[in-house]
Amino acid sequence: MPAENTQPKYRQIADYLRRGILDGTFPAGQPLPSEEALAKQFGVTRPTVRQGLTELRASGLVEAIMGRGTFARSPHSRPNVTRPRGIRRGKNGSFTEADGIKWTEAEEPIAVRTDAPLALADLLRVPPGEPLYTYDALQTAEPGLRQLHRTYVPFSILVSTKYEEEAPPQAPQLYAALADLGHELHFTEYLRPRMPLPDQAQALRLPDGVPILLILRVTLNEHDKPLALEEFQLPGDDLELAYSL
Amino acid sequence: MPAENTQPKYRQIADYLRRGILDGTFPAGQPLPSEEALAKQFGVTRPTVRQGLTELRASGLVEAIMGRGTFARSPHSRPNVTRPRGIRRGKNGSFTEADGIKWTEAEEPIAVRTDAPLALADLLRVPPGEPLYTYDALQTAEPGLRQLHRTYVPFSILVSTKYEEEAPPQAPQLYAALADLGHELHFTEYLRPRMPLPDQAQALRLPDGVPILLILRVTLNEHDKPLALEEFQLPGDDLELAYSL
DNA sequence: AAGTGGTCTAGACCACAAC
DNA sequence: TTGTGGTCTAGACCACTTA
Numbered sequence: 269m270p271a272e273n274t275q276p277k278y279r280q281i282a283d284y285l286r287r288g289i290l291d292g293t294f295p296a297g298q299p300l301p302s303e304e305a306l307a308k309q310f311g312v313t314r315p316t317v318r319q320g321l322t323e324l325r326a327s328g329l330v331e332a333i334m335g336r337g338t339f340a341r342s343p344h345s346r347p348n349v350t351r352p353r354g355i356r357r358g359k360n361g362s363f364t365e366a367d368g369i370k371w372t373e374a375e376e377p378i379a380v381r382t383d384a385p386l387a388l389a390d391l392l393r394v395p396p397g398e399p400l401y402t403y404d405a406l407q408t409a410e411p412g413l414r415q416l417h418r419t420y421v422p423f424s425i426l427v428s429t430k431y432e433e434e435a436p437p438q439a440p441q442l443y444a445a446l447a448d449l450g451h452e453l454h455f456t457e458y459l460r461p462r463m464p465l466p467d468q469a470q471a472l473r474l475p476d477g478v479p480i481l482l483i484l485r486v487t488l489n490e491h492d493k494p495l496a497l498e499e500f501q502l503p504g505d506d507l508e509l510a511y512s513l
Numbered sequence: 514m515p516a517e518n519t520q521p522k523y524r525q526i527a528d529y530l531r532r533g534i535l536d537g538t539f540p541a542g543q544p545l546p547s548e549e550a551l552a553k554q555f556g557v558t559r560p561t562v563r564q565g566l567t568e569l570r571a572s573g574l575v576e577a578i579m580g581r582g583t584f585a586r587s588p589h590s591r592p593n594v595t596r597p598r599g600i601r602r603g604k605n606g607s608f609t610e611a612d613g614i615k616w617t618e619a620e621e622p623i624a625v626r627t628d629a630p631l632a633l634a635d636l637l638r639v640p641p642g643e644p645l646y647t648y649d650a651l652q653t654a655e656p657g658l659r660q661l662h663r664t665y666v667p668f669s670i671l672v673s674t675k676y677e678e679e680a681p682p683q684a685p686q687l688y689a690a691l692a693d694l695g696h697e698l699h700f701t702e703y704l705r706p707r708m709p710l711p712d713q714a715q716a717l718r719l720p721d722g723v724p725i726l727l728i729l730r731v732t733l734n735e736h737d738k739p740l741a742l743e744e745f746q747l748p749g750d751d752l753e754l755a756y757s758l
Numbered sequence: 759a760a761g762t763g764g765t766c767t768a769g770a771c772c773a774c775a776a777c
Numbered sequence: 778t779t780g781t782g783g784t785c786t787a788g789a790c791c792a793c794t795t796a
Contacts, residue, residue, distance in 0.1 A: 276765060286710075302781065313767055315560075318782085326571035326721070327708040335774035335781050346632045347705060354758050387591045455758035460592060461706030461724040461749035463572040465531075476571070479706040479724035479749070485758075504706035504724070511756045513599050513700040513730075521784060547762065558786055563763085580762050580793035 277312050281320035289329050289340045296342030300330065303338070328477030328505070341475075349413065352510045355443070355455055363443040363453075371407035374414070378404040379435055384422070391458070391486055392422055392494045399423045403438055406471055414472050416501035425495050439498060443487065452490035459483045461504065472503045479504040522557050526565035534574050534585045541587030545575065548583070573722030573750070586720075594658065597755045600688070600700055608688040608698075614654045616662075622650035624680055629667070636703070636731055637667055637739045644668045648683055651716055659717050661746035670740050684743060688732065697735035704728045706749065717748045724749040 275283070288294040301309065306317045321338060324330040332338045354366035382402045389396040403419040419438055426432055429449055436445055443453055461479045464472065468480060483500040502509075520528070533539040546554065551562045566583060569575040577583045599611035627647045634641040648664040664683055671677055674694055681690055688698055706724045709717065713725060728745040747754075 278765075299781095304781085313769080314782095315768090316766060319765085321782095322567060322571075326567075327710070332782060333775090334783075335776080337781060344707075346635065350703065353756065390591065457756045457758060458595065458753050459704075459726075459756075460753040461726050462589075463722055463724060465572070477708055479708060481706050508703050508705040511598065511702045511704075513702060523784075544762095549762085558788080559763095560787090561785060564784085566763095577763060578794090579764075580795080582762060 277310065278316050278319035278323070281306060281310055281312075281317060282323045285320065285324060286329060289324075290344075294340045296340050296345075299337035299339050325476045328475070330477075331475045347506045347508045349507045350510050351507065352512075353457065354512070355440070361444055361447060363440040363447075365440060369409045369413065371409050371415070371417075374406040374408045377406075377438075380404070381423075382420075384420075388420060388497060391484060392420065392497050394422050394424065394494075401426065401436060403435075405438070413507075414503060416468065416471060416499075418499040420497045420499075421495070439496075442496060446487065446489075446495050451495060453495070454488055454490075455485055456488065457483050457485045459509075464501075468501060472501070474503055474505070481507075481509070522555065523561050523564035523568070526551060526555055526557075526562060527568045530565065530569060531574060534569075535589070539585045541585050541590075544582035544584050570721045573720070573724075575722075576720045592751045592753045594752045595755050596752065597757075598702065599757070600685070606689055606692060608685040608692075610685060614658065616652035616654050616660070619651045619653045619659070622648060622683075624648050626668075627665075629665075633665060633742060636729060637665070637742055639667050639669065639739075646671065646681060648680075650683070658752075659748060661713065661716060661744075663744040665742040665744075666740070684741075687741060691732065691734075691740050696740060698740075699733055699735075700730055701733065702728055702730045704754075709746075713746060717746070719748055719750070726752075726754070 285294065285300060289296075294300055300306075303314050303317045303321070307314045310317070321330060321332065325332060329341055330338055331341050351367040351369070356364050356366060358364060380402050382400050384392065384394055384396055384398040384400050386396050388400070389398060392398075392400075399422070401421040401423060405417045407415050407417050419442065421436055421442070426436060431445065436442055447453055460482055462482050464474055464478075464480045468474075469478075472480065474480070481502045481504055483502065485498040485500065486494050487496040487498075488494055530539065530545060534541075539545055545551075548559050548562045548566070552559045555562070566575060566577070570577060574586055575583055576586050596612040596614070601609050601611060603609060625647050627645050629637065629639055629641055629643040629645050631641050633645070634643060637643075637645075644667070646666040646668060650662045652660050652662050664687065666681055666687070671681060676690065681687055692698055705727055707727050709719055709723075709725045713719075717725065719725070726747045726749055728747065730743040730745065731739050732741040732743075733739055
């Protein structure tokens with residue numbers, strides 16, 4: 269007697285399509301059968317088919333395009349871009365990113381003063397609520413790269429420096445500015461994946477089912493005192509990071 | 514005249530609940546109103562409410578528990594565990610992970626010989642199809658940590674060594690074994706986020722909407738020749754990685 | 759027993775894209 | 778005009794949890 273198939277119908281449909289996508293029956297970029305066709309093929313109604321497709325969409329295996337069809341994606345191949353993470357110091361005291369990407373601001377960045385939330389206060393080793401200089405940017409670069417970049421500098425770091433009145437520059441010039449204040453810099457990055465909120469998905473132009481990579485970079489001086497914190501939100505598709513150990 | 518609300522109803526419901534979760538109206542761990550209650554509140558039918566909840570589940574903001582309710586999650590707080598990435602060399606030639614975690618195998622690991630797929634052949638700088646010694650493990654550690662760990666070593670690296678007959682050990686003993694063969698080791702890690710496949714989600718006990726962090730660690734010798742490759746799949750919640758630049 | 763989420767039907771009408 | 782996916786109704790019945 270064969271094992272009973274207790275799987276719900278929508279999951280059987282999802283499994284069938286997932287297998288087809290992974291084994292090449294439905295190649296990346298090609299349309300899947302229409303919802304109507306699948307409903308007929310499996311003897312179910314369209315909402316049931318759509319429930320299966322919703323599952324595939326949430327896992328990034330499939331992208332539905334209004335009026336055109338549902339297309340297989342290829343979230344398991346190596347990405348197009350590798351970004352080596354690191355900071356190099358030039359002879360003239362300048363700092364550059366190891367990946368050499370030239371970013372431009374997609375929109376007018378927003379500079380404000382915020383109060384340190386708990387999670388950031390922890391990393392910056394300042395009391396919660398401490399005022400932070402905050403700089404918020406949506407950056408773009410060729411070919412089609414995007415990232416959200418937020419910079420936090422505690423006012424206590426800037427006090428009795430020329431940046432008490434004048435806004436400090438954005439990284440990497442920020443590093444040179446901090447070095448000019450007499451600090452020896454080093455950096456630690458904390459990272460984790462996360463699903464985007466709707467506004468983040470929109471800003472980064474992410475389809476459904478694509479996670480983001482959240483990076484918190486802390487700039488420290490020679491006494492391991494945190495001087496600044498940057499938050500990067502990177503699209504999880506089409507991109508990988510490289511670190512040397 | 515107010516701007517017309519063109520948002521679909523299910524998205525209005527999702528937005529209402531998301532706002533509530535992010536601003537603390539629905540605290541993490543607490544149940545949301547039942548689907549029935551939301552349907553009544555918004556004047557829609559249950560399938561419409563469920564469509565909104567499905568969206569929140571896919572983004573990891575909410576977890577439904579059968580028979581009990583739908584509960585808010587807190588995917589935006591700092592995780593419980595920080596794993597510093599790095600490899601330290603002991604005086605006696607041993608290697609240890611910087612995070613100091615002691616892993617145990619949750620199931621009997623599987624050792625097989627596979628042919629290098631394109632993506633791995635690229636990183637190992639061997640021809641596609643080259644035979645690889647492969648070791649597949651599901652590892653656990655206190656408190657409740659889990660990771661998938663796969664090790665690949667090209668047979669061409671092992672030829673005319675004692676590991677031609679005998680299986681090479683798993684990392685970190687693998688590194689000592691490679692060092693014993695006369696190599697000076699260094700390491701590069703490539704990483705990206707991804708949504709799990711169903712079997713991965715099950716092995717790592719991930720709820721819906723939680724991405725995984727995929728790490729490819731390449732072990733290289735002093736001539737930058739790749740010797741081995743490890744693939745780590747880590748749960749994206751409750752964990753962050755730390756790298757020093 | 760009552761309340762919760764899970765699955766499914768059988769439609770309807772709409773918005774968008776391609777021909 | 779036709780075919781596609783997007784939204785929504787108004788139910789039904791089931792499986793699971795808690796009391």
